Amino acid sequence: MSNxxxxxxxxxxxxxxxxxxxxxxxxxCFLGERPDPLSYKEAIQTVKNWFRANSxxxxxxxxxxxxxxxxxxxxARFDMERFGIxxxxxxRQSNVLIISGYLSIKSLKRVIRVYEQMPSxxxxxxxxxxxxxxxxYWDSYATMKVLDLYLPVDVYIxxxxxxxxxxxxxxxxxxxxxxxxETKGYIDYIERLDWYRENQKQIIKDWDLPDxxx
Numbered sequence: 001m002s003n004x005x006x007x008x009x010x011x012x013x014x015x016x017x018x019x020x021x022x023x024x025x026x027x028x029c030f031l032g033e034r035p036d037p038l039s040y041k042e043a044i045q046t047v048k049n050w051f052r053a054n055s056x057x058x059x060x061x062x063x064x065x066x067x068x069x070x071x072x073x074x075x076a077r078f079d080m081e082r083f084g085i086x087x088x089x090x091x092r093q094s095n096v097l098i099i100s101g102y103l104s105i106k107s108l109k110r111v112i113r114v115y116e117q118m119p120s121x122x123x124x125x126x127x128x129x130x131x132x133x134x135x136x137y138w139d140s141y142a143t144m145k146v147l148d149l150y151l152p153v154d155v156y157i158x159x160x161x162x163x164x165x166x167x168x169x170x171x172x173x174x175x176x177x178x179x180x181x182e183t184k185g186y187i188d189y190i191e192r193l194d195w196y197r198e199n200q201k202q203i204i205k206d207w208d209l210p211d212x213x214x
Contacts, residue, residue: 045181052095052121053178054084056171059094059118061111063101065161070100070127072164085171091117096174099151100127101161102137103144109204115151116209120186123154123174128161135160149199152185 038046060070073080074087088094091114099111115124126147129135134145147153154177157170177183189196201207 046179049179049181053175056083056085056096056175057088057094058085058096058098059088059091059114060098060100061103061107061114062098063103063107065101067098067100067127069161069164069167070098073167078164078168080168080171083168083171083175091115092119094118095122096125097122097151098125098127099131099147102130102135102140103147104142105144105203106142108144108150108200109207109209112151112200113209121183122186123178123183124151124185125170125174126153126156127167127170129158130160132156132158144203150196150203152189152196154183154185 060067062068062070072078073085080086091097095118097111097115097118103111115122124147126132130137130143131147131153134140134143137143138145144150155170155174157166159166162170174183197211
């Protein structure tokens with residue numbers, strides 16, 4: 001038997017002495033266990049989550065020193081767009097809200113308004129120590145201490161301020177969570193809106209936000 005390719009059909013001939021694969025691959029063709037097939041709904045959800053994770057459109061609320069490390073992400077050295085991360089100008093175009101640095105009582109109402117204008121699914125990233133425990137402003141009368149009492153936070157990135165490498169690490173963790181369907185903050189906000197509203201109104205005395213009823 002010749003080892004020359006069968007140019008007429010574009011398929012090389014089987015070398016002499018070889019054993020061709022059996023027709024109809026069985027379990028032995030796979031390394032390990034054959035994965036269970038996904039249902040149609042699960043398959044569609046998996047594809048959707050993959051697209052969402054690789055299309056993070058960000059609107060950032062930066063305060064003071066809080067957003068200084070966001071700027072380098074758009075430079076050629078870090079190039080956040082290679083991950084599908086892009087900055088957007090309005091809440092209606094965004095699905096990620098970054099709150100970077102301390103959040104003052106005066107600003108909380110504006111951040112809530114921005115978050116509620118964003119289309120679902122949406123995610124919140126708390127950037128820096130101030131969003132976790134108040135940071136250097138932990139004893140200030142004018143700043144928030146724990147952000148997730150007022151908005152559902154999906155990922156915290158610790159640091160004062162976290163370097164661009166840490167920000168990319170936080171975004172990659174958010175992408176992983178989205179792909180695995182682990183980010184349910186926006187659903188929790190809808191289901192427990194009364195609880196969030198109660199916490200928000202304890203801080204915001206001049207309440208004039210619309211009462212949503214999703």
